[in-house]
Amino acid sequence: MSAPRYDRLEDVVLDDLFPEVDLALRRGRHVDRDDADLYAFITDAQDQLEAFFRRYGCELVHRSEGYFYLLPTSDRLGRRHLSSTEMLVGQALTLLYLDPTTTENGGVISREQLLSHLAGVMGTDALVRAMSPKRKKVDQRVAEEATRTKVAEAVRRLASLGFVELLEDGATRLRPALMRFAEPVRGTAAPEAALERLVASGEVVLTDDGDEPGEANDLDDSSEGDERGDLDDSSEGDERGDLAEEPEEAR
Amino acid sequence: MTTDPNRVLAYLARERPSLELSTVDLCFVAALHLRANVTSTSSFQEDQLVDVFEEVVRVLEPTGEPQGKRASAAIRRLREQRLLARVDGAGVVRAGEFALTRLAAAIVEFFLEEESLTRETLAVLMRTLLTSLADIAAAAASAQTPEDWRLGVATPLRVIIGDLAGGVERRQRGFDLHQVELQKEIGALLGAEWFGAIERSQALLETTSATLRELNQVLMKDTQEAHARLQDVLDRAAAVEPGEVDDGAREGIAEAESAVKEAGDQLDRIAAWGSARQRAWSDHYQYVHRYLRDVVRLDPSRMLTQRLRDQLTGKSGRPFALTIAAAPAIRLLRPLVTPPEERPPVRRPRKEREAEPAVVAALDAQAVLTEKVRAALSEGASTLRDVTDRLTSNLPESERFLAAGRVAETVAALCRPDAGAERPWVPLSAGIAIEEWSVPGSGKGSAA
Numbered sequence: 001m002s003a004p005r006y007d008r009l010e011d012v013v014l015d016d017l018f019p020e021v022d023l024a025l026r027r028g029r030h031v032d033r034d035d036a037d038l039y040a041f042i043t044d045a046q047d048q049l050e051a052f053f054r055r056y057g058c059e060l061v062h063r064s065e066g067y068f069y070l071l072p073t074s075d076r077l078g079r080r081h082l083s084s085t086e087m088l089v090g091q092a093l094t095l096l097y098l099d100p101t102t103t104e105n106g107g108v109i110s111r112e113q114l115l116s117h118l119a120g121v122m123g124t125d126a127l128v129r130a131m132s133p134k135r136k137k138v139d140q141r142v143a144e145e146a147t148r149t150k151v152a153e154a155v156r157r158l159a160s161l162g163f164v165e166l167l168e169d170g171a172t173r174l175r176p177a178l179m180r181f182a183e184p185v186r187g188t189a190a191p192e193a194a195l196e197r198l199v200a201s202g203e204v205v206l207t208d209d210g211d212e213p214g215e216a217n218d219l220d221d222s223s224e225g226d227e228r229g230d231l232d233d234s235s236e237g238d239e240r241g242d243l244a245e246e247p248e249e250a251r
Numbered sequence: 252m253t254t255d256p257n258r259v260l261a262y263l264a265r266e267r268p269s270l271e272l273s274t275v276d277l278c279f280v281a282a283l284h285l286r287a288n289v290t291s292t293s294s295f296q297e298d299q300l301v302d303v304f305e306e307v308v309r310v311l312e313p314t315g316e317p318q319g320k321r322a323s324a325a326i327r328r329l330r331e332q333r334l335l336a337r338v339d340g341a342g343v344v345r346a347g348e349f350a351l352t353r354l355a356a357a358i359v360e361f362f363l364e365e366e367s368l369t370r371e372t373l374a375v376l377m378r379t380l381l382t383s384l385a386d387i388a389a390a391a392a393s394a395q396t397p398e399d400w401r402l403g404v405a406t407p408l409r410v411i412i413g414d415l416a417g418g419v420e421r422r423q424r425g426f427d428l429h430q431v432e433l434q435k436e437i438g439a440l441l442g443a444e445w446f447g448a449i450e451r452s453q454a455l456l457e458t459t460s461a462t463l464r465e466l467n468q469v470l471m472k473d474t475q476e477a478h479a480r481l482q483d484v485l486d487r488a489a490a491v492e493p494g495e496v497d498d499g500a501r502e503g504i505a506e507a508e509s510a511v512k513e514a515g516d517q518l519d520r521i522a523a524w525g526s527a528r529q530r531a532w533s534d535h536y537q538y539v540h541r542y543l544r545d546v547v548r549l550d551p552s553r554m555l556t557q558r559l560r561d562q563l564t565g566k567s568g569r570p571f572a573l574t575i576a577a578a579p580a581i582r583l584l585r586p587l588v589t590p591p592e593e594r595p596p597v598r599r600p601r602k603e604r605e606a607e608p609a610v611v612a613a614l615d616a617q618a619v620l621t622e623k624v625r626a627a628l629s630e631g632a633s634t635l636r637d638v639t640d641r642l643t644s645n646l647p648e649s650e651r652f653l654a655a656g657r658v659a660e661t662v663a664a665l666c667r668p669d670a671g672a673e674r675p676w677v678p679l680s681a682g683i684a685i686e687e688w689s690v691p692g693s694g695k696g697s698a699a
Contacts, residue, residue, distance in 0.1 A: 025576065026576055026578035027576065027577065027578065028575035028576045028577050033541075058576065064545070065541075065545045066541070066545075069575070069576075070576040071574065071576070072574065072576050077576060077578050078576070078577045078578040078579050079574055079575065079576055079577055080574075080575060080577040081572035081573065081574055081575070082572045082573045082575065083572070084570070084572070087570075087571075087572055087573070088563070090573075091559060091562065091563040092563065094559060095556065095559055095560060095563065097546075098546055098550075098555060098556045098559070099556070100437075100438050100439075100440075100441030100442045100445075100542075101438045101439075101442060102438075103434070103437060103438050103441065103538065103539050103542050104434045104435050104437075104438040105434075106534055106535045106538040106539075107538050107542075121560055121563055121564060122563065122564055126564075161575060176541070176545060179545070180573055181559075181573070182555060182558075182559050184562065184568055184571065185555060185558035185559050185561075185562050185567075185568070186549075186550075186555060191558065191562065191567055191568040192568065192569075195568060195569065195571060198571075199571075202574055203573065203574060204571040204572060204573055204574060205571065205572050205574060206569055206570070206571050207569075207570045207571060207572050208570065
């Protein structure tokens with residue numbers, strides 16, 4: 001067994017990769033084996049980093065599928081919860097990740113595949129309603145266009161969190177961190193019990209239908225400016241709305 | 252034929268070739284190809300063609316209509332598309348004799364003959380290629396005449412090396428197809444058998460990885476050696492002194508150099524294929540292995556997919572949202588920038604700025620001066636100098652001389668100054684001197 005690469009926290013902090021890893025984790029990024037250098041750095045410095053982030057009220061979590069992420073367990077560091085759109089799209093992407101046919105292309109799927117899978121599982125009407133719950137009467141064509149836009153935006157935001165990777169020409173590579181979306185239904189326990197355990201550990205929050213989760217702490221507008229900068233007006237408004245309030249369970 | 256893409260496209264656009272083959276036509280061509288192989292014949296009589304076509308139709312359409320006219324139509328279609336050629340040249344004298352063309356043979360070979368690259372085929376092809384290259388290098392070493400260079404070096408390079416390297420490339424494409432099918436096969440295996448397919452999937456992955464590794468090793472080693480042999484030919488061509496050979500030989504050498512370059516490019520392509528495929532396969536290999544380990548092995552009963560599907564559709568569990576870290580970015584204050592002052596809004600003037608002209612009395616400068624002189628006299632000025640001083644001391648220096656003259660004129664007009672025979676000149680300020688006059692009414696009296 002080889003000796004640990006870092007003996008002291010000082011050595012970890014002085015490494016050139018530390019700032020990048022630190023910022024990525026604090027912004028909710030999931031780091032997996034495809035992020036070769038970052039993943040190797042976290043693995044080597046895991047003991048020091050766990051102690052370091054614990055002082056900020058966060059847990060550095062390492063899953064068996066081979067990815068790291070930061071889970072805030074107190075209010076010291078900003079946190080947020082994924083919007084309902086992101087959750088829907090994330091779960092559909094996880095279904096595709098589990099589908100053996102995606103191994104043909106090394107886990108690369110097209111935007112059309114995702115949309116048809118979502119529509120196939122949920123039904124087109126249910127999907128459109130889920131994407132625009134507040135709209136009562138809308139033109140079908142406009143609603144479908146809005147759904148496509150929202151799905152694309154959700155994929156982009158999930159990519160910034162390391163759940164997927166955006167490739168050229170609209171293709172998306174599925175990454176192991178997607179398995180977080182399947183956490184409540186993994187294992188042999190009943191989904192309700194698993195969900196309770198996850199809520200207790202702070203991994204997830206429960207949401208009611210039509211209730212949008214949001215940030216636990218007030219985020220500075222600039223904190224995700226780079227991610228929101230190129231949103232179109234409609235989606236930006238909706239996404240900001242998604243982040244506006246936090247349900248009672250989260251507080 | 253030229254290799255210039257523009258010319259090739261222009262040629263094809265002009266000739267407008269097209270291929271349209273139904274399954275029956277394709278099977279007809281394949282059947283002819285197989286019959287030719289079995290009977291070792293190179294051509295067919297017309298009635299033989301009809302027989303083969305009828306056999307094909309019987310297999311494909313057991314309840315089909317009579318085939319007489321259809322056979323003629325099929326033969327015509329194949330001839331029009333240059334898949335079948337008449338080879339006897341007898342015209343209307345007797346029934347024709349037909350043979351499959353190179354195009355037809357290529358199409359049939361694509362469908363029937365599995366020509367994938369294996370370690371054995373690659374090794375044989377590359378060994379043959381290296382042996383031929385050694386012969387060509389020896390021919391180049393002893394080449395003297397233009398014919399030696401052309402027939403001993405350039406032509407063998409183009410024909411033998413080109414064909415051998417082309418054979419490797421063709422098999423590489425076959426291997427690519429095989430690999431795509433293998434990737435599909437693994438996906439289908441997992442879809443059908445899930446946990447039971449792990450061993451077989453891993454075996455397929457390992458076999459392909461080993462094959463690719465071996466192919467790449469052979470390609471790397473042999474292409475390097477082939478390049479060395481080509482370099483020998485180039486060195487020999489470069490060693491020929493310009494004065495040593497005539498123009499014809501120089502052309503032959505240039506042709507050989509061009510053929511060496513073409514062969515080198517072809518070898519580079521072959522070698523690049525190996526490393527590119529190994530990289531691509533490595534990614535796929537890792538992904539599938541990870542999938543087998545993290546998904547299939549951890550969910551042997553394949554329940555996870557169904558439970559996740561139920562969760563997504565809301566059939567089970569409650570809606571939830573994942574928690575993620577979202578620390579705000581460090582706030583960096585920007586330097587203060589004073590906003591530009593607001594400009595007053597543009598307005599329409601409320602009234603005319605230009606006042607209407609009014610009639611006013613004209614200013615009489617002389618009358619004013621007269622008044623001033625009169626006032627000075629009444630205040631007790633007794634000499635012209637005194638009056639002039641009072642009225643010009645406040646004027647600019649440049650105007651004083653002129654004003655002094657006018658003052659004297661006005662004084663003379665208002666009173667009768669006394670002027671003696673001797674009138675002294677007295678200085679004023681600004682370097683002006685005037686004659687001194689005594690003004691009446693004053694004690695002293697003086698004259699200008």
